[in-house]
Amino acid sequence: MKKDNIKKRVFNDKLYRTFVSLFSFLSIIPLFLIVYFVLIRGIKYINLKFIFSMPKPMGEVGGGIFNAIIGSFIIVGISALISIPIGILVGVFLSEYKEKKYVEIIKILVDTLQGIPSIVIGIIAYLWIVKPLRHFSALSGSIALSFIMLPLVIKATEEILNLIPVEIKEAAYALGAPYHRIVLKILLPSASVGILTGILIGISRIMGETAPLLFTAFGNQFLNLNILKPMSTIPYLIYVYATSPYIEWHNQAFAASTILIIIVLSINLFGRFVEKKWKM
Amino acid sequence: MRKDRAFKIILLLLGLLIIILLSGIFLSLVFSSIPSIKEFGINFLFSKTWSPVNNKFGALPFIIGTLLTATLSLLISIPFSLSISIFLSEILKNKFISKIFQTFVELIAGIPSVIVGLWGLFILAPVIRNIQTKIGVQPIGVGIFTASIILSIMIIPYSASIGKEVISMVPNEVKEGAISLGATEFETLKIVTLPFSFKGIFAGFLLSFGRAFGETMAVTMVIGNANRVPVSIFSPGQTMASLIANEFTEATTKLYTSSLIQIGLILFVISMLINILGRLIIRRFTF
Amino acid sequence: MENVVLKIVNLNAYYGEQRVLKDINLEIYENRVTTILGPSGCGKTTLIRCINRLHELSPKARIEGQVILKNEDLYQIEPMLARQKIGMVFQKPNPFPTMTIYDNVIAGYILSGIKLSKDEKDRIVEESLIKSGLWNEVKDNLFKKGVFLSGGQQQRLCIARALAMKPEILLLDEPTSALDPVATSVIEELIIELKKSVTIILVTHNISQAGRVSDYTAFFYLGELIEFGKTTEMFTVPKNKKTEEYLIGKIG
Numbered sequence: 001m002k003k004d005n006i007k008k009r010v011f012n013d014k015l016y017r018t019f020v021s022l023f024s025f026l027s028i029i030p031l032f033l034i035v036y037f038v039l040i041r042g043i044k045y046i047n048l049k050f051i052f053s054m055p056k057p058m059g060e061v062g063g064g065i066f067n068a069i070i071g072s073f074i075i076v077g078i079s080a081l082i083s084i085p086i087g088i089l090v091g092v093f094l095s096e097y098k099e100k101k102y103v104e105i106i107k108i109l110v111d112t113l114q115g116i117p118s119i120v121i122g123i124i125a126y127l128w129i130v131k132p133l134r135h136f137s138a139l140s141g142s143i144a145l146s147f148i149m150l151p152l153v154i155k156a157t158e159e160i161l162n163l164i165p166v167e168i169k170e171a172a173y174a175l176g177a178p179y180h181r182i183v184l185k186i187l188l189p190s191a192s193v194g195i196l197t198g199i200l201i202g203i204s205r206i207m208g209e210t211a212p213l214l215f216t217a218f219g220n221q222f223l224n225l226n227i228l229k230p231m232s233t234i235p236y237l238i239y240v241y242a243t244s245p246y247i248e249w250h251n252q253a254f255a256a257s258t259i260l261i262i263i264v265l266s267i268n269l270f271g272r273f274v275e276k277k278w279k280m
Numbered sequence: 281m282r283k284d285r286a287f288k289i290i291l292l293l294l295g296l297l298i299i300i301l302l303s304g305i306f307l308s309l310v311f312s313s314i315p316s317i318k319e320f321g322i323n324f325l326f327s328k329t330w331s332p333v334n335n336k337f338g339a340l341p342f343i344i345g346t347l348l349t350a351t352l353s354l355l356i357s358i359p360f361s362l363s364i365s366i367f368l369s370e371i372l373k374n375k376f377i378s379k380i381f382q383t384f385v386e387l388i389a390g391i392p393s394v395i396v397g398l399w400g401l402f403i404l405a406p407v408i409r410n411i412q413t414k415i416g417v418q419p420i421g422v423g424i425f426t427a428s429i430i431l432s433i434m435i436i437p438y439s440a441s442i443g444k445e446v447i448s449m450v451p452n453e454v455k456e457g458a459i460s461l462g463a464t465e466f467e468t469l470k471i472v473t474l475p476f477s478f479k480g481i482f483a484g485f486l487l488s489f490g491r492a493f494g495e496t497m498a499v500t501m502v503i504g505n506a507n508r509v510p511v512s513i514f515s516p517g518q519t520m521a522s523l524i525a526n527e528f529t530e531a532t533t534k535l536y537t538s539s540l541i542q543i544g545l546i547l548f549v550i551s552m553l554i555n556i557l558g559r560l561i562i563r564r565f566t567f
Numbered sequence: 568m569e570n571v572v573l574k575i576v577n578l579n580a581y582y583g584e585q586r587v588l589k590d591i592n593l594e595i596y597e598n599r600v601t602t603i604l605g606p607s608g609c610g611k612t613t614l615i616r617c618i619n620r621l622h623e624l625s626p627k628a629r630i631e632g633q634v635i636l637k638n639e640d641l642y643q644i645e646p647m648l649a650r651q652k653i654g655m656v657f658q659k660p661n662p663f664p665t666m667t668i669y670d671n672v673i674a675g676y677i678l679s680g681i682k683l684s685k686d687e688k689d690r691i692v693e694e695s696l697i698k699s700g701l702w703n704e705v706k707d708n709l710f711k712k713g714v715f716l717s718g719g720q721q722q723r724l725c726i727a728r729a730l731a732m733k734p735e736i737l738l739l740d741e742p743t744s745a746l747d748p749v750a751t752s753v754i755e756e757l758i759i760e761l762k763k764s765v766t767i768i769l770v771t772h773n774i775s776q777a778g779r780v781s782d783y784t785a786f787f788y789l790g791e792l793i794e795f796g797k798t799t800e801m802f803t804v805p806k807n808k809k810t811e812e813y814l815i816g817k818i819g
Contacts, residue, residue: 013464020371023363027440028384030433034391034399041402086294093291099626106295108556109302115487115555116305116548117494119521123528123544127308147301167661171725174619175732176651177678180287185678189665208392211496211521215528235394235497242398242501250402257395268390272383281647 035261042258045251051259055221055237061248065256067223071231075138075217076207078227079146084199087150091157091195092183098162107158114151121147122212130216138224138231141217145209149202156198160191193274200271204264210235234260306548313542315535324542330507330523332531337539339546341509345517348424348510349499350492353431354485361436361488365443365481370469382444389437397501400430405502412514420504423516427503431495435488442487442562446480447473483561490554494547496521520547570597572766573618573736578632580613580622587613589790591632595736595783600758600767602777602798605787606818611770614787615738618768619653620646636735651679654729654765655738659745660721662713662728669709671724672696675732691731698764699727700757719750723757730765737761739769743776755780774814778802786810788818 049064056063094110097103125144130136164187172182188195210233218230219240234256241253316324320337327338364385372378405421408429412419450473458468474481504516505526518526520543531537573595580588588610595601603611616622618634620641634641641649662671672692676683683691692709696702701723705716713724722742729737739758743751758767758780771777777784777798784798786807794807805811812818 009464009467013466016466016469017371020363020366023360024367024381027360027364027436028381028388031384031388031391033403034396037399037403038395086297089291090294090298093295096291097295103295106298108559109298111559112302112552112555113298115490115494115551117496117521117551119494119496119524120305120309120544120548120551123524123541124305124308126528127312127541128304165661167657167659168663170621170624171655171657171661171663171728172674172678173621173624174650174653174655174657175675175678175728176647176649177675178281178284178647178680180284181678181680183287186663186665190663192665204390208394210392210394211525214525218529235392238394238398239497239501242394242401253398254402257398260392261395264392265387265390268387281645 035265038254038257038261041251042254042256045255046258050252050255054223057221058244058246063252065234065237065252065259067220068232068234068237068256069259070223070225071138071217071220072207072233072235074225074227075141075145075213075231075233076203078139078142079144079149079206080199080203082142082146083149083153083202087153088157088188088195090150091154091161092187094154094158095161096183110151110154113147114155116147118148118209118211119214122215125212125216133228136216136218136230138217138227138229141213141231141233142227144212144216145206148209148212149206152202152205153195153198156201157191157195160194160198161187163194164190197271197275200267200274204267204271207267208235208260208264210239214239234263309541309545309548313538313545316538316542319535320539324539325546328509332527332533332536335533335535337535339520339539339543341507342518342520342523342543343546344509345424345503346493346519346521348513348517349427349431349503349519350489352424352428352513353435353492354489356428356432357436357439357488358485360432361439361484362443362481364436364440365447365484366469368440368444369447370465370473382441385437385440388433393434393495393497394501396430396434397498400426400498400502404429417512417514420514420516422502422504423514424503424510425513427499427517427519428513430498430502431492434495434498435491438491439481439484439488442484443477443481446477446484446562449480450476479561479564483558486554486561487558490551490558493554494521494551496525500525520544569599571595572597572637574633574635575614575618576633576635578614578617578634579630580610580617581629582613582625583627587790588617591792593785593792593795595766595768597766598762598764599782600762600769600780601783601785602781603768603770603785603787604774604777604813605772606813607772608789609787610790611772611787612740615655615740615768615770618736619655619738620649621655647679651675651732652734653736653738654732654734656722656725656729656740656742658741660718660725662716662721662724664712664714666713667710668705668713668716668724671713672727672731674728695727695731698730698761699723700753700760701727717750719746719753722746722750722754726754726757726761730761735766737765737767739767741770741772743771743773751776774802786813788813 051064052066053064054066094103094107121144125140129140129143168186169182172186213233213236217233219232219236220230224231238253238256241249324339326340328340329336329338330341368378368382405426408426409419409421454472455468458472499519500522503518503522505518506516507518510517524540524544528540531540571594575591575593578588578591579586603614605611613622617630622628622630636652663674666674669692672695673688701720704720716724743754761767769781781798784801785795786793788809794801794810805814
């Protein structure tokens with residue numbers, strides 16, 4: 001052992017800390033860059049008129065994105081209605097029967113579902129809904145988005161249920177309670193905060209999804225409330241406007257992105273806040 | 281108890297629903313790909329020609345485009361995501377600050393893909409164009425390289441959070457053993473912690489590679505949409521996902537649609553394999 | 568005059584391949600405290616979990632024999648019905664975290680879907696909390712969450728929750744093992760008070776606790792019932808050598 005060795009080792013240790021800290025901070029810079037540039041370019045076009053009026057025909061100045069805002073909420077709302085109850089019950093199933101072999105397989109399938117590229121989900125909704133009905137529809141978009149939200153709700157429910165102490169469940173059994181009431185009155189209420197967080201994160205995720213909507217909900221220049229007809233959404237509008245050749249539309253894409261970022265990040269942060277605040 | 285029975289049956293049926301859903305997805309993709317499979321066979325994977333006008337379809341340019349962008353983005357992301365994993369689990373001792381930092385990292389994953397694409401198209405691409413002018417490459421701005429940077433930003437949170445989890449799982453006694461022998465924290469990390477968690481970290485890279493593989497919107501907006509085999513990392517290209525996004529609604533013939541769906545099938549199968557493999561490694565690691 | 572209320576006949580319990588209870592025959596007397604005593608792993612918890620049919624919840628479990636409550640074999644009726652007739656209190660206090668104190672007491676009714684009028688509910692809550700000695704401490708906070716009580720109070724809340732169902736038998740599975748000495752003595756006094764109205768089976772590995780509160784003791788060792796008798800007699804002149812060794816601290 002040489003004496004001067006220690007100096008080099010301490011230096012290496014410092015070097016490692018500096019390197020790791022530096023790269024960590026560099027990696028969150030894009031978050032601020034993206035949010036900053038989108039806001040800076042978008043915020044000046046946002047006013048009540050932009051939010052509450054309809055798009056102008058191609059290339060004309062002015063107009064708003066009211067149809068897309070309404071469309072986003074309708075489509076996301078329907079897919080939440082589909083995926084929340086199913087997702088919670090599948091989560092209960094996975095956590096309650098976890099010692100069974102076939103449940104292990106279903107768990108892997110849920111992971112697989114979560115890993116399917118969103119564009120492929122779009123193809124599936126196209127094949128299953130659009131093709132038989134022979135036209136694009138908001139409903140097909142909702143179904144596509146619910147495939148994306150479903151695994152998120154399932155996993156949130158399963159994970160939080162696994163954290164509930166077995167004694168709580170046994171106490172309910174010892175009182176002579178039937179199984180379905182133990183699940184509905186004891187387990188799910190105890191897990192409600194965690195499930196709510198999962199739901200909110202899931203909603204914030206599908207609120208920003210575009211790819212599954214390209215050939216399902218498609219888009220619509222007009223305000224449409226019929227879920228069997230094509231419907232516009234904010235992310236779809238951003239894509240179409242951003243890739244168009246009109247500067248006016250580019251600016252509106254930034255404005256719409258500002259609105260979308262605010263909606264998505266607030267739902268996401270609210271979900272995290274809920275989890276922190278009311279966690280048992 | 282009839283209600284109890286019914287409830288258990290409902291749970292079981294919903295579990296079954298997941299199996300049916302996944303097999304349904306797979307079978308639908310296979311079924312709709314049949315015309316293309318029949319017409320082109322295995323050559324579909326190796327043909328460079330994608331010509332809707334002549335009804336000739338080959339996926340090679342998009343397979344190469346996808347592999348290139350996904351690999352490049354993974355390589356770019358590794359130093360960053362690994363740093364975050366180590367930073368969060370080993371260096372930041374303050375729990376509160378660590379939590380805030382982690383939230384920032386996760387929020388990156390929360391930004392809608394189309395907004396990252398918008399930013400890439402209007403903010404990042406011009407910067408890349410300037411760089412390209414300086415180094416004497418044809419200044420296009422968009423292309424494989426830009427798409428890879430955008431992708432790497434998007435996948436960092438995934439491998440970072442998995443890496444953080446597995447590194448945190450290394451038992452404290454093992455680390456303290458090394459420290460008590462006089463090792464520095466860096467040496468402990470190098471000799472004890474990283475080898476111990478290597479498989480899990482690898483699985484994290486694998487899963488984020490899978491993400492990059494299937495990511496659609498942001499890539500579609502910045503890759504340049506050129507249906508040919510890219511000649512350099514700066515050339516415009518096309519990934520499998522961006523091709524489907526661009527052309528699916530324009531596909532007029534049955535064979536054209538079927539070829540696009542077959543590309544979807546390839547995406548599905550590969551991402552499924554990557555996912556299952558990654559999850560299996562992580563599961564084995566945690567027990 | 569002792570009156571047999573519960574009869575365990577040729578009971579064998581298995582967990583997987585392992586036989587954890589071997590040919591148990593035991594009679595429990597009405598309004599008495601019977602202690603199930605023995606070192607850990609002797610099958611005492613399994614025994615009481617067989618009485619209220621919790622043992623069968625584990626997928627590997629199997630049971631043979633009879634558990635007869637007042638001429639009715641508990642294994643011939645719906646498990647839920649059996650569990651309603653037998654109350655149970657666990658090692659660690661486990662009030663339902665999302666429920667108020669009030670709802671925790673009537674949880675058995677809520678869970679079984681038994682509808683009660685407001686008056687009935689109020690009456691049951693008050694009666695049960697008075698019986699468990701908790702009424703004076705919580706009567707002003709009935710609608711707060713049960714998890715904010717101290718450990719000893721939580722355990723008495725769990726006793727009230729079991730009593731509310733008016734069980735024939737109350738099973739106590741090492742109810743003081745998670746409590747401090749003061750809370751423990753409160754529970755022990757409560758046990759002596761409660762036996763006026765309900766038959767109690769107490770599982771413990773604490774010999775002096777068994778001596779303080781119980782009328783009868785059944786000593787278990789490695790899944791077998793070694794000796795049963797009046798606590799005072801067994802603790803002074805044990806008939807079996809194993810019992811003697813355990814009581815003087817040689818095994819366990």
